[in-house]
Amino acid sequence: MKGIKSRKIRLVVNGHIHELEVGGRPGQIKPSHTLAHTLRETLGLTGTKVSCDHGACGCCTVLMDNQAVLSCMTLTVECDGKKITTIEGLKDPKTEGLDPLQQAFIDHTAFQCGFCTPGILMSAKALLYENPLPTEEDVKEALSGNFCRCISHYQVVRAVMSASEEVR
Template identity: 45%
Template sequence: MDQAESMGVLEEKYTRRTFIKGVIATGATASSAGHLFRGSPLLGAATYQTATERLITLNVNGQERRVDVLPHETLAMTLRYKLGLTGTKLGCDRAECGACTLLVDGVAQYGCSMLTHQVRGRAVTTIEGLEDPDTGELSVVQQAVMEEGAFQCAFCAPGFIMAMTEMIEVNPNPTREEARHALSGNLCRCADYDKILTCAMRAAELARSV
């Protein structure tokens, strides 16, 4: 199967579950290199190429973004190092902490565990895409966080806010217990969980009143 053909297959077939398999199929070692960053001309570095980058178009925060992407590049790496969207944080590189949570077609995903090629033709939303692009107005989740003053070091905040954004869509009227489960894919090492939960409940309330 040549590279172009395999890319088409990737788009069609890749799920989070087949991520590791996919990385292997495209010729990289999943355990050591899948989460590393491969360079970009944007940084002024002459890119060292063995695998071939492909110029693809991504839909990120409502904008079409053209970007060169390697077959095994993760979405978090593309966003952070090629598109300048550093709001998506890397806390663990492999689906343990949730700091890189973002939305793909409205569904919360770990950006460290999705290949960029998987999201072609799909709408990617990051923390930078939550404000109203015209007015700068914060999303209801962000407003709730401002009101309740959650987060301490806040390295986990973008991931939690994206997870809350999905939660209030899926379950607009959650109990605290339901919210706790909905957000359990994200870690907060400062353990500011109580306030985060209060924000989630307030966000749902704000969303219902809109």
């Protein structure tokens, strides 16, 4: 593509380094590609879900340097040098054991259809990085950008509180 210098960007996704070429050919990262697109289509990490594709519903939330970002509103070319964590990377990399948050979601059946759950889990994880001992109000505020239509909200809040209580 004219005007775009051939260059590489480096992403660390779930602990794995990915060197990706920017360009217009198949397999390259186009400047218009969103992080959600790259994760799902280029890297095959389909655990991250896209619902509104509009930055409104939080479904596609992933962590960038441990902070929650909407991957459908983030361009991949802006992520050079960043550490990205997706739902697939939430497990303990050494033991392969579930994160306490994931276990709490299982124990509280904190989901129904489960489509919005990866995004909710990543938002909750970002909250716990920032504030390991949140109040219920903190949890609700942190998740207020996550759409869930089944109304798993009440059980989610309980699960996040119980995961944080393990830290207490």
